[in-house]
Each structure stands twice: as structure tokens, then as C-alpha cells.
Amino acid sequence: MITPIKYPxxxxxxxxxxxxxxxxxxxxGVVKTIIENVIKNGDKALLEYAFKFDKANLSSLKVSEEExxxxxxxxxxxxxxxxxxxxxxxxxxxxxxxxKEEAIETQPGVLCWRKSVAIQKVGFYIPGGSAPxxxxxxxxxxxxxxxxxxxxxxxxxxxxxxxxxxxILYTANVLGIKTIFKVGGAQAIAAMAYxxxxxxxxxxxxxxxxxxxxxxxxxxxxxxxxxxxxxGPSEVxxxxxxxxxPKFVAADLLSQAEHGKDSxxxxxxxxxxxxxxxxxxxxxxxxxxxRQEIALEAIKNSKFILVTxxxxxxxxxxxxxxxxxxxxxxxxxxxxTKVINAGSVFIGxxxxxxxxxxxxxxxxxxxxxxxxxxxxxxxxxxxVKKITFQQLSKEGITNIGKTIELMAExxxxxxxxxxxSIRLK
Amino acid sequence: MITPIKYPxxxxxxxxxxxxxxxxxxxxGVVKTIIENVIKNGDKALLEYAFKFDKANLSSLKVSEEExxxxxxxxxxxxxxxxxxxxxxxxxxxxxxxxKEEAIETQPGVLCWRKSVAIQKVGFYIPGGSAPxxxxxxxxxxxxxxxxxxxxxxxxxxxxxxxxxxxILYTANVLGIKTIFKVGGAQAIAAMAYxxxxxxxxxxxxxxxxxxxxxxxxxxxxxxxxxxxxxGPSEVxxxxxxxxxPKFVAADLLSQAEHGKDSxxxxxxxxxxxxxxxxxxxxxxxxxxxRQEIALEAIKNSKFILVTxxxxxxxxxxxxxxxxxxxxxxxxxxxxTKVINAGSVFIGxxxxxxxxxxxxxxxxxxxxxxxxxxxxxxxxxxxVKKITFQQLSKEGITNIGKTIELMAExxxxxxxxxxxSIRLK
Numbered sequence: 001m002i003t004p005i006k007y008p009x010x011x012x013x014x015x016x017x018x019x020x021x022x023x024x025x026x027x028x029g030v031v032k033t034i035i036e037n038v039i040k041n042g043d044k045a046l047l048e049y050a051f052k053f054d055k056a057n058l059s060s061l062k063v064s065e066e067e068x069x070x071x072x073x074x075x076x077x078x079x080x081x082x083x084x085x086x087x088x089x090x091x092x093x094x095x096x097x098x099x100k101e102e103a104i105e106t107q108p109g110v111l112c113w114r115k116s117v118a119i120q121k122v123g124f125y126i127p128g129g130s131a132p133x134x135x136x137x138x139x140x141x142x143x144x145x146x147x148x149x150x151x152x153x154x155x156x157x158x159x160x161x162x163x164x165x166x167x168i169l170y171t172a173n174v175l176g177i178k179t180i181f182k183v184g185g186a187q188a189i190a191a192m193a194y195x196x197x198x199x200x201x202x203x204x205x206x207x208x209x210x211x212x213x214x215x216x217x218x219x220x221x222x223x224x225x226x227x228x229x230x231x232g233p234s235e236v237x238x239x240x241x242x243x244x245x246p247k248f249v250a251a252d253l254l255s256q257a258e259h260g261k262d263s264x265x266x267x268x269x270x271x272x273x274x275x276x277x278x279x280x281x282x283x284x285x286x287x288x289x290x291r292q293e294i295a296l297e298a299i300k301n302s303k304f305i306l307v308t309x310x311x312x313x314x315x316x317x318x319x320x321x322x323x324x325x326x327x328x329x330x331x332x333x334x335x336x337t338k339v340i341n342a343g344s345v346f347i348g349x350x351x352x353x354x355x356x357x358x359x360x361x362x363x364x365x366x367x368x369x370x371x372x373x374x375x376x377x378x379x380x381x382x383x384v385k386k387i388t389f390q391q392l393s394k395e396g397i398t399n400i401g402k403t404i405e406l407m408a409e410x411x412x413x414x415x416x417x418x419x420x421s422i423r424l425k
Numbered sequence: 426m427i428t429p430i431k432y433p434x435x436x437x438x439x440x441x442x443x444x445x446x447x448x449x450x451x452x453x454g455v456v457k458t459i460i461e462n463v464i465k466n467g468d469k470a471l472l473e474y475a476f477k478f479d480k481a482n483l484s485s486l487k488v489s490e491e492e493x494x495x496x497x498x499x500x501x502x503x504x505x506x507x508x509x510x511x512x513x514x515x516x517x518x519x520x521x522x523x524x525k526e527e528a529i530e531t532q533p534g535v536l537c538w539r540k541s542v543a544i545q546k547v548g549f550y551i552p553g554g555s556a557p558x559x560x561x562x563x564x565x566x567x568x569x570x571x572x573x574x575x576x577x578x579x580x581x582x583x584x585x586x587x588x589x590x591x592x593i594l595y596t597a598n599v600l601g602i603k604t605i606f607k608v609g610g611a612q613a614i615a616a617m618a619y620x621x622x623x624x625x626x627x628x629x630x631x632x633x634x635x636x637x638x639x640x641x642x643x644x645x646x647x648x649x650x651x652x653x654x655x656x657g658p659s660e661v662x663x664x665x666x667x668x669x670x671p672k673f674v675a676a677d678l679l680s681q682a683e684h685g686k687d688s689x690x691x692x693x694x695x696x697x698x699x700x701x702x703x704x705x706x707x708x709x710x711x712x713x714x715x716r717q718e719i720a721l722e723a724i725k726n727s728k729f730i731l732v733t734x735x736x737x738x739x740x741x742x743x744x745x746x747x748x749x750x751x752x753x754x755x756x757x758x759x760x761x762t763k764v765i766n767a768g769s770v771f772i773g774x775x776x777x778x779x780x781x782x783x784x785x786x787x788x789x790x791x792x793x794x795x796x797x798x799x800x801x802x803x804x805x806x807x808x809v810k811k812i813t814f815q816q817l818s819k820e821g822i823t824n825i826g827k828t829i830e831l832m833a834e835x836x837x838x839x840x841x842x843x844x845x846s847i848r849l850k
Contacts, residue, residue, distance in 0.1 A: 075835070078831055079831050079832070079835050081828075082827065082828040082829075082831040082832050083832065085825065085828045086825075086828055086832060088531075089531035089532060089535070089825065092529055092531045093529050093531050093537045096526060096527065096529050097526070097539070099524060099526075101521060101522070101524075102521065104517060104518050104521050104786065106513075106514035106517045106518050106785060106786035107514060110514065110780075110785050110786065112518045112785055112786045112787050114522070114804070117764070117765055117766075119798065119799050120765065120766075120798070130837060131836055131837055131838065132835075132836060132837075133836060134832075134835070134836070135832055135836060167835055203798045203799040204799045218647055222643055222655075224794075224795060224796075225799070226796075226799040226800060230647075247847055248844070248847060248848060251840070251843050251844040251847045251848075252844050254840040254843070254844075255838070255840040255841045255843065255844040257840070258838060258839070258840040258841070259838075285840075285843065288843075289839060289840055289843075290837075290839050291837075291838075291839065291840065295840060332816075333816075336814060339542070339812060340542055340545065341542075341545075341810075342812055343812070343813075344812065344813040344814070344815070345812060345813070345814045345815070346815055347814060347815065347816040348816055348817070348818075349848075350817040350818055350819055350821060350822045350848060351815055351816055351817045351822075352817075352822070352844040352845060352848060353841075353844065354829050354833060354841040354842070354844045354845050355535075355815065355817055355822065355825065355829060355845070356813075356815055357829075357833075357841060358828065358829045358832045358833065358841075359825045359828045359829050359832065360531060360535050360537055360815045360817065360821075360825065361529065361531035361535065361537045361815070362537050362813040362814075362815050363813065367810075369649075370649060371649075371651075372810065372812075373544065373545070373628045373810075374544050374628040374629045374650070374651040374810065375651060375810060376809075376810045376811040376812070377811070377813060379539070379811060379813075381806065381811070384801075385766075385792075385797065385798075385799065385800060385801045386801040386802070386804060386806070387764060387767055387768070387769065387770060387797075387801070388768075388769040388770070388781075388787040388788065388802060388804075389761060389769070389770045389772060389787075390769070390770070390771055390772065390776055390780065390781055390785045390786070390787050391757075391758075391771075391772040391773055391776055392773070392775040392776045392777075392780055392785065393773075393775055394775055396775060396785075397775045397776075397777070397780065400510065400511075400514065400780065400784045400785065402507065403506075403507040403510045403511055403783065403784045404507075404779050404780060404782075404783045404784050406503050406504050406507040407504070407507050407508065407511060407559075407560055407783045407784065408779060408782075408783065410500070410504050410557075410559070410592055411556055411557060411558060411559070411560060412555060412556055412557075412715075412716075413556065413680070413683060413684075413716075414683070414714060414715050414716065415676070415679040415680040415682070415683040415710075415714050415716065415720060416680045416683070416778075416779040416782060416783075417779070418676050418679070418680065418710065418713075418714075419673070419676040419677050419679075419680040419777040419778065419779045420777060420779050420780070422672055422673060422676045423673060423676075423774075423775060423777060
């Protein structure tokens with residue numbers, strides 16, 4: 001089924017690594033109509049869409065306190081403990097990102113510093129339906145709470161009975177989030193961006209979603225709202241050599257492939273027999289998967305590439321800029337220092353992508369679609385603005401006044417110069 | 426001429442503080458045509474636009490080494506020293522933003538860390554013409570060089586003689602940047618986003634510009650390129666009380682007003698006579714300005730607001746979220762700790778905005794248009810991606826394996842679970 005690509009020439013890398021382009025043209029009309037309807041009709045539009053798209057006949061958009069409280073009894077003790085352990089690890093790692101910076105005296109009397117201040121109002125979109133991503137609640141809420149965001153809103157679609165998956169509610173509640181709405185799709189993004197009677201507008205919207213959600217986020221980001229990052233299908237690249245465990249690698253590739261038919265899977269290896277062993281394992285493990293149909297489709301579009309050595313493997317992967325990169329090969333720690341473009345890196349045979357997806361402590365909201373070249377994954381940084389401060393004494397302005405005057409004058413901005421001259425007099 | 430607004434009610438703040446909405450509808454066709462032309466015709470299109478818009482008949486788009494070298498003799502020794510002092514201060518402050526984070530063991534055998542890696546290719550747009558912003562070269566290039574960006578490209582329009590302002594070339598050269606192109610406007614943004622024969626495409630575009638540039642940046646940001654932040658007219662808010670020096674405050678307001686007719690100027694004070702004194706000073710100083718016509722227009726749209734006390738002044742300013750905030754009042758250090766939404770804050774009577782615009786050390790590329798609620802100004806952070814890494818030992822995966830299995834199963838992602846189970850066996 002899978003045919004490896006052998007020793008591709010460097011000039012062909014770009015086309016080899018090209019991702020399918022998302023085409024939002026078909027969605028443009030639908031999504032814009034939804035956004036305009038939400039702006040105009042508010043809650044009424046949201047209730048109608050819940051009925052239309054989610055088959056949910058809702059009496060209220062907001063999840064009640066009773067529903068939140070009940071979630072505790074609707075999931076197993078084991079799952080609760082799992083969520084709590086994951087939360088603890090994610091907290092421990094993200095806490096290390098809270099850094100207090102010292103003030104710097106750039107010249108005598110010129111003191112500059114920077115302070116992180118939480119974005120006050122943030123909103124999370126959490127997919128529901130067949131894959132209720134309560135893990136994403138953890139990945140967004142933990143850094144938001146650490147950053148000190150004042151208002152956290154969650155939108156997630158209800159099922160046809162008007163209910164939200166209890167694991168989502170339990171996780172939100174554990175993090176102190178009680179402002180949860182039964183709203184999905186592009187309409188949820190519009191509601192958080194512009195506000196309705198029930199849903200207050202937020203300053204930044206986070207979270208994954210289908211094409212409608214993704215395109216709606218892109219549209220609202222052109223107005224006053226910020227978004228976490230542009231989105232695309234999830235993806236993994238694995239660099240493997242003869243020190244890898246082929247069945248582990250195969251399992252990792254499949255765990256990516258089951259996300260969606262458009263998931264991207266890339267294996268790069270300097271060892272042809274290793275590639276063959278992994279392919280055999282992929283085909284074997286695929287048989288047992290409940291989401292076999294989805295994974296099969298993704299695997300068909302996957303690429304298994306034979307290269308000359310590990311250095312070239314890494315060069316190719318840096319060009320591809322994968323969301324997830326697994327290093328299942330020799331000398332991983334050295335190789336990992338040469339990673340330039342990747343969202344999150346998994347080092348060694350026991351670091352599976354699932355670990356980072358759920359519980360190791362790193363964030364799973366990561367740049368896809370080649371955006372690892374210019375975007376970071378979500379972290380505490382994503383929930384703060386870093387405000388700069390400066391305090392100049394009379395001595396300070398005297399020390400840099402001449403410099404400012406000369407530069408302002410050379411830029412033709414005389415009022416800028418005057419603001420200094422008047423103080424130097 | 427200027428009439429203060431007295432004690433506005435809180436319910437009216439939103440409309441009082443509303444900024445004029447930029448309407449890009451008129452530009453849409455023009456800018457899209459320019460972008461498509463650059464994608465299709467590359468350098469040829471750029472040369473034609475240089476002739477059409479800048480009246481420059483160029484033989485080559487790239488600034489030659491001779492031109493760069495000559496710039497050293499085309500500006501005064503004084504200006505050179507000024508640029509070097511500003512560079513030193515900006516370097517000193519931005520260097521403190523380079524932080525190496527420690528690895529965290531979230532569970533025994535689960536090691537997570539984060540590393541900043543430079544965005545490899547960045548492009549700067551530097552306005553030319555009447556305001557050649559060589560200070561912006563400093564503000565972008567200093568953090569880019571500190572971050573370790575490998576390829577730095579500058580686009581800036583030539584004058585009708587086909588020349589670039591020597592201060593721009595000198596500043597770029599001091600920072601080791603030699604890849605400079607005589608290209609302005611939306612066509613420069615298109616060239617850096619998509620590449621031409623001469624100009625290599627970049628991963629992130631920075632820098633200010635007119636409406637065409639701003640809109641082109643917004644459009645290309647919907648494709649593979651990142652941009653520094655959305656842009657709007659420059660703005661300042663000043664909180665002043667009786668401890669301020671009215672003529673200093675007036676000079677600060679005017680230094681903002683001279684930027685453009687659409688600049689935003691806001692004065693908030695609990696003291697009516699102080700407001701009157703500042704207005705008198707503004708009207709007096711305005712008479713002497715070369716850019717009087719521009720400043721006058723901006724001042725007409727400015728707001729001088731009387732409030733009940735300093736706390737309320739800050740509350741109102743946090744609601745407005747100014748790019749620059751000057752605190753010319755009592756108890757500034759305490760007040761400054763309560764700033765939630767601002768790009769950069771200037772504390773006390775000797776901290777004029779010009780200081781931060783040029784030479785104190787902080788960055789002058791800051792969020793405008795209310796974006797201080799959800800964006801930070803440019804810093805070293807803007808030039809890196811923070812990649813996460815994780816390394817699990819056999820003990821590590823054993824410690825968190827059960828958690829991952831349970832969570833993956835609850836999300837219906839069995840291949841994710843398998844990737845762990847196969848390792849635990």
C-alpha cells in the first residue's frame with residue numbers, strides 16, 4: 001500500500017513537502033452570513049443554529065450550575081484522577097513560563113522594564129461531538145489561569161439532547177471556569193468576537209475547530225479580536241533510524257492519522273529496512289483501529305522518505321516545519337539542538353506524541369500547516385501582553401536628550417524634538 | 426479652540442473613546458491588484474510601481490554596496506553618534522529579554538523544556554518619503570539580530586532620484602543588514618510575502634506604513650506569512666494632575682499630533698485648571714510647528730477629559746488601551762502598577778514619549794487602535810518561536826501512561842491510547 005520515496009533531490013523537496021492548500025472560497029458566503037446573523041440577532045441566532053446544526057432544542061445557552069456540578073458524577077473516578085494528574089503536570093511546566101524581568105538602567109537615570117499583564121477577557125472554542133476535547137480545556141485554561149485572565153468563556157456545541165460532554169464540564173470546573181455556553185461552529189466564534197445578550201465579547205479567541213470555525217477565526221481576527229494562531233490539519237514528522245522500535249513509530253504515525261482524513265504523516269529515515277518494518281507495522285496496527293477509515297485515508301496521503309543520513313533527515317524536516325516532531329533515532333539530544341522549525345519535539349523511543357497531547361506538561365495547541373516557521377505554540381505568553389515602562393530622571397533625559405533631538409530632527413519630526421528641548425531648558 | 430469634556434458618565438465611555446474605524450473597502454481592489462501583479466510579474470511589476478508611485482526610474486531594485494558605504498559620509502557625525510547611542514540603549518534593554526528557561530521534571534522521568542529559536546527569515550517595511558523612519562530600522566533590527574534571525578530583508582521606497590535616505594542605509598549597515606530593496610507600498614509587502622526574482626520571501630513581516638501597506642499586511646497574513654501586529658494610527662494618552670508641568674504635557678501631546686491627521690491624543694485629568702493650562706500651552710506651541718497643519722487637524726479630534734480622581738483617570742485609560750501612556754501626576758509608581766491596557770508607559774515629568782520613540786531602550790513598535798488589550802509591542806519575543814521539547818524515560822511513560830490511556834479513550838482516540846499501551850507492554 002505505502003511506497004517509500006527514495007533519496008529525493010533537494011530541488012524537489014519543496015513540492016514533495018507541499019501541504020494541500022485549504023480553500024475557504026466555498027465557505028466564505030456561509031460563514032459571513034452566520035457572523036452577520038449573530039451580530040444582528042444575538043442569542044436568537046445562536047439558538048436557531050444550535051437547532052439547525054446540532055439538532056439541540058435549547059432553552060438556555062448557558063450551562064447551568066447544576067449541570068456543571070452533575071458532571072462530577074457522570075465520569076469515572078479513574079478519568080477524574082487522570083485529568084487531575086495531567087492538570088498538575090501542565091501547571092508545573094507552564095508555571096516555569098511566568099518570568100519576572102528585572103529593570104534595566106540603559107543610561108544613568110533611564111530605567112526601563114517590562115511587565116506581563118494578563119489579557120483580561122479570553123474565549124475558548126472546544127469541539128464537541130465525536131471528539132469532545134476536554135484535554136484542550138486543560139491546555140488553554142491552565143496557562144490562562146496562571147497568567148491571571150479575569151474572564152474566561154468557553155463555547156462548545158451541545159449534543160442533540162442539549163447536553164455537553166461531562167468531561168468538558170468537569171475539567172472546566174476544576175479550573176474554576178463556570179462561564180460555559182452551548183454554542184458551536186462559526187456562530188460561537190462570532191458570539192465571542194462581537195458579544196450577544198448572553199455572551200460577553202472577549203479580546204482573544206483560542207481553540208481548534210472544523211473549517212467553519214477556522215475560517216470564522218480568520219475573519220474576526222481582521223477586526224478587534226486576536227486569535228491564538230492560524231490553523232490547519234494536525235501533523236507529525238518522525239525521524240527514525242535502526243535504533244527505533246518500529247511498532248512504536250507505527251503507533252505514533254497512526255495516532256496522528258486518526259485525527260482526520262486530512263492529517264499529515266511524515267516518516268524520514270536513512271534506513272530502508274527500518275522504513276519497511278514500520279510500513280508493515282502500520283498496516284498491521286491499522287486493522288485494529290476503530291477510526292480505521294479515517295486513518296487509512298490519512299496514511300494514503302502520508303510520506304515515507306528515505307534520505308542519506310540523519311543530518312539530511314533533520315534538514316528536510318526543518319524545511320517541512322512539522323507541528324510535532326518525534327526523534328526516534330541515535331544521538332537524539334544532539335540532533336534536537338538543531339531543530340529550527342517545529343511546534344513540539346519528542347525525544348527518544350518513550351516520548352510518544354500522545355504524551356504531549358495529554359499529560360507530559362507541554363502544550364498541545366501548536367502551529368500546523370508550516371506555521372512552525374513563524375509561530376509558537378500556546379503558552380503562558382499567549383495569555384499576556386508584555387507592557388514596557390520607562391522612568392527618566394532629569395539626569396536621564398539630559399543623558400539621552402541630545403540623541404533624541406538629533407534623531408527627531410533628521411526624521412523631520414520637530415514636535416518630537418521640542419518635547420525634549422523644552423525639558424532640557 | 427479645544428473644549429474639555431467634563432465628568433463623562435461611565436455608560437458613555439465606550440462611545441467617547443471610540444476610535445474612527447479604518448475602512449479598507451476602497452483600497453481592496455487596488456491592493457489586491459498590486460499583490461497579484463507582484464506574484465505574477467515579480468521584479469518587473471516592482472520596477473513599474475517604483476516609477477508610477479515614487480517617480481523613481483530604477484536600474485536595479487537592490488541597494489548597491491557602494492550606496493550603503495556612501496551613506497556613512499552623507500550624514501553628520503552628530504547624527505551617527507546619536508544613532509549609535511540609541512542602538513546601545515535599545516540593545517541593552519532588549520538583551521534582557523533573551524531568557525534561557527530551565528528544564529522541568531513534571532513527573533519522575535518526564536522532562537520538559539522550551540527553547541527560543543529565531544524566525545529564520547524576516548522582512549522590514551521602512552517608510553521613506555517625508556518621514557524616513559531610520560529609528561524603526563533600529564527598533565526592528567536590534568531585536569532581530571539579538572534573536573539570531575538569519576536573513577533580514579528591508580524594503581523602503583526610493584525618492585524620485587532613485588535614492589534611499591542615507592540615515593536608513595547607515596543604520597541598517599551598522600546592524601549588518603545589506604539586503605535592502607528600493608520598493609515601497611503594498612508592492613513591498615507582496616514581494617516579501619511571496620518573493621520575486623530579486624527578493625526572497627520571508628516568514629514574518631514587520632514595520633509601519635500607510636493604509637496600503639497596512640491593508641496589504643492584513644491580506645498576506647491570511648496566507649503563510651506572519652506579521653508583527655495589526656496597525657492603526659499612532660496615539661497617546663496622558664494622565665496629568667497639578668504636579669505636571671503643563672508645557673511639557675502640551676509638547677508631548679503635540680509630538681503625537683504631528684504624526685498624522687488621524688493621530689489620537691487624549692488628556693485625562695482630575696484638575697480643570699491644569700487642563701486649561703495645557704490647552705493654552707498646546708495652542709501656543711502649535712504656532713511654531715513646521716507640521717502645524719497636520720498637528721492642528723489631529724488636535725481637533727483630540728479629547729481633553731476631566732474626571733473625578735486619578736483612579737478614575739486610569740480606569741478610563743485602561744478602557745481606551747492607548748499605544749503610549751504618559752503618567753504626569755502624583756504617585757506615578759503606584760499608579761503604574763495598575764496599568765492593564767497600554768503599549769508602553771512613560772512615568773513622571775521627564776519621561777517624554779520621544780524618549781521611547783528613539784533612545785531610552787524600549788521598543789517603539791507598539792499596539793495601536795485598542796490592540797493594547799490583546800497584543801504586546803515588538804520585542805525579542807517577536808523574532809523567535811518558542812519550541813517545546815520533552816524526553817520521557819521508560820519510567821516516565823510508566824508514570825503518566827495510565828493517565829494518557831484514560832484520557833485518549835474518553836476522547837475516542839484509540840490510536841492515541843495504543844501509542845502508549847504498546848510502550849507499556
